[in-house]
Amino acid sequence: MPELPEVEIVRQSLSKKIIRKTIKKVIVRNRNLRVKVPINFKKFLENQKILNVDRFSKYLILFLSGRNILLIHLGMSGTIHFLEQNKKNIFTNTSFYNSPELPTNHNHIEIFFDKFKLVYNDPRRFGFFEIIKDKKSFEKRFEKLGPEPFNSKFSTNYIYNNLKNKKKNIKNFLLDQNFISGIGNIYASEILYLSKINPIKKGNSVNKTECKKIFKNTKLVLLNAIKRGGSSIRDFKDLSGKKGSFQKNFKVYQREGLKCKRINCKGIIQKKNILNRSTFFCAFCQK
DNA sequence: AAGAGGCCCTGATAGC
DNA sequence: TGCTATCAGGGCCTCT
Secondary structure: OOOHHHHHHHHHHHHHHHOOOEOOEEEEOOOOOOOOOOOOHHHHHOOOEEEEEEEEOOEEEEEEOOOOEEEEEOOOOOEEEEEEEOOOOOEEEOOOOOOOOOOOOOEEEEEEEOOEEEEEEOOOOOOEEEEEOOHHHHHHHHOOOOOOOOOOOOOHHHHHHHHOOOOOEHHHHHHOOOOOOOOOHHHHHHHHHHOOOOOOOEHHHOOHHHHHHHHHHHHHHHHHHHHOOOOOOOOOOOOOOOOOOHHHHOOOOOOOOOEOOOOOOOOEEEEEEEOOEEEEEEOOOOO
16 A cells, blocks of 8 residues: 555654553454464563654554564555544544544454554555564664665666666666665656656666656655655545545556646556556656 | 566456 | 456565
8 A cells, every 4th residue: 555655654643642652452353464463462562662663665663662673564455543542431533544434344453552542454464563673683674675765875876777787677676675665656657757757668778867867756756745645545535634635646647548747748648567567657758 | 687477365346 | 236357555476
């Protein structure tokens, strides 16, 4: 479901709720996520205080007082719900990302604090929870991943040097987390549109000027998305204003058959399957 | 070794 | 109505 901007919005909302709070109780209702939830998962969390909520790429990183680290990945369909406990001890939903009401099914993990709880819901179960026990394993966990777009390691030259001898198409490069971390299927299409590059263009035929555009537009698109609270594409029911709104800024994603938004461009947005992921682009202005 | 493709899983929607 | 097929915001593993 979420790409870097959406996970960042979750991180921000979570921070406001749980930093310096202590986990009272944990219920695991279904261990069968993408990675099996460890059998002693509760032990690692209960009575731990949340020191900080960080994020790398699409991973949420919760630093716990006992020095363990909880890693959360939302996969394609994971959502975290915040439920407040009222005077009658009934939990009522106050969701913060993309999920107006707590669904009845697929609530796999519940984390109780004083007066509220977090519920992890994930129909497809591509998400996962992981406990990391020390700093070394923590660094190792992310060592194969490429830099985030905001990291100084990410630069025009970094892009160019990685692409220059490669036959892989540029769309798949942007989705390759070992090259750059945080871009997903929506933002890859959007970045290439703004950069006027055709998604099927091979790495070795992307020139330096184009790399510069990718560099600039990657940061632009992700930062704008964060500014607008991320993109909400599946949940159209909620009107509470808690949804992200970047979907209104999509130039190509889910715009198949519609006119290209570039001024004076006569192109029509096309949809093409690249490595089994839908890719949207304007063949007229993306060369 | 790089790169293509399959697979994990459920739910919504389209088409017959 | 009730089937089947296709597609979803991700990432890991395998095969060539």
